[in-house]
Amino acid sequence: MSDKAVLVTGAAGLVGNVVRQKLEKQGRAVVAIDRVDRSADGQPIIPCDVNDIHRLHAVVTDHDVDAIIHCGAYSGPMVARDNPYSMVQVNIVGTANMLELARVHKMRRMVFCSSTSAYGNTPEGPVPEDVPLYPTTVYGASKAASEQLVWTYFRQFGVDAVALRLSWVYGPGRTTDCMIRTLIEDALARRPTRVPFGADFHRQYIHVDDAAGALLLALDAADLPRRIYTVTGGTYHTLQEIGDIVKTVLPDADIEMQPGADPVDEVHRRFDISAVERDLGYAPSFDLKAGIRSYADWIASRKPNAGAH
Ligand SMILES: O=C(O)[C@H]1O[C@H](OP(=O)(O)OP(=O)(O)OC[C@H]2O[C@@H](n3ccc(=O)[nH]c3=O)[C@H](O)[C@@H]2O)[C@H](O)[C@@H](O)[C@@H]1O
Numbered sequence: 001m002s003d004k005a006v007l008v009t010g011a012a013g014l015v016g017n018v019v020r021q022k023l024e025k026q027g028r029a030v031v032a033i034d035r036v037d038r039s040a041d042g043q044p045i046i047p048c049d050v051n052d053i054h055r056l057h058a059v060v061t062d063h064d065v066d067a068i069i070h071c072g073a074y075s076g077p078m079v080a081r082d083n084p085y086s087m088v089q090v091n092i093v094g095t096a097n098m099l100e101l102a103r104v105h106k107m108r109r110m111v112f113c114s115s116t117s118a119y120g121n122t123p124e125g126p127v128p129e130d131v132p133l134y135p136t137t138v139y140g141a142s143k144a145a146s147e148q149l150v151w152t153y154f155r156q157f158g159v160d161a162v163a164l165r166l167s168w169v170y171g172p173g174r175t176t177d178c179m180i181r182t183l184i185e186d187a188l189a190r191r192p193t194r195v196p197f198g199a200d201f202h203r204q205y206i207h208v209d210d211a212a213g214a215l216l217l218a219l220d221a222a223d224l225p226r227r228i229y230t231v232t233g234g235t236y237h238t239l240q241e242i243g244d245i246v247k248t249v250l251p252d253a254d255i256e257m258q259p260g261a262d263p264v265d266e267v268h269r270r271f272d273i274s275a276v277e278r279d280l281g282y283a284p285s286f287d288l289k290a291g292i293r294s295y296a297d298w299i300a301s302r303k304p305n306a307g308a309h
Pocket residue numbers: 009010011012013014015016033034035036048049050070071072073074075076090113114115116166167168169
């Protein structure tokens with residue numbers, strides 16, 4: 001393992017914060033950057049924009065960085081919904097900047113957080129990595145385009161870069177739009193949840209700890225037979241089934257869903273994660289019940305009276 005520093009972008013965010021914690025726990029030097037200067041749990045962060053290429057070069061030189069885990073981005077189609085150009089700038093140019101840093105500074109590896117949104121609607125499962133991508137949002141397109149840069153920087157310049165397509169990330173720290181969070185918050189508040197879709201609609205969640213763990217495996221793998229891996233929590237449940245699991249954790253949950261697809265989501269059949277299991281030794285450590293419990297505990301701890309009934 002190198003004793004040089006790892007640059008973590010988006011270190012104030014859901015995934016970046018856990019990546020940083022895991023690296024620090026291993027005793028490794030971390031250079032944490034974000035557009036904000038502090039994480040939600042109070043950790044200091046170097047404020048640096050993913051598009052400020054001059055400052056990025058200076059940060060990398062000053063801190064002797066030899067690898068990057070790139071989590072700093074607009075993290076879903078709901079972010080910057082009315083500003084697609086900004087999505088392109090932050091997500092595609094931001095990734096190009098990280099690849100450029102890796103190329104110019106001859107880094108050991110660059111790991112990119114892609115997303116299963118790159119697929120768009122998928123064919124029947126199990127869905128391997130190499131099906132054609134038909135993203136349905138500019139966010140998904142930004143991930144697909146960034147993956148092409150990861151691949152071509154590798155092919156053309158020998159930059160040791162790899163992309164992990166993360167499925168829906170949930171767990172402690174997630175404060176943005178998330179069905180599991182809604183179900184937990186309603187249950188804690190003893191509010192019924194009524195959803196006009198979802199009874200038969202599948203969503204593949206991944207716990208933030210497993211997502212961060214997979215990124216570290218990609219950072220340190222001696223050999224990378226592929227440059228793109230899909231990573232999920234290994235489950236394939238309908239939202240109703242996920243609601244049933246919430247109910248086993250929080251018996252006050254009162255959840256009813258109607259059949260039909262989430263109107264603002266894509267239809268993803270079961271993803272094949274055998275490549276990341278085989279090549280990186282990835283194995284999800286959180287099943288949904290344990291993951292939902294960890295998320296519920298975190299949500300309850302932030303709202304002191306929520307769990308007290
Ligand atoms: O596939 C996914 O689910 C997403 O997972 C993670 O995103 P996540 O950590 O969940 O998202 P946020 O909690 O929103 O964190 C993103 C961070 O990037 C930072 N950011 C965003 C935009 C920007 O221009 N610069 C910048 O530093 C934000 O301040 C934030 O701290 C990855 O970081 C995303 O690239 C990926 O798209």
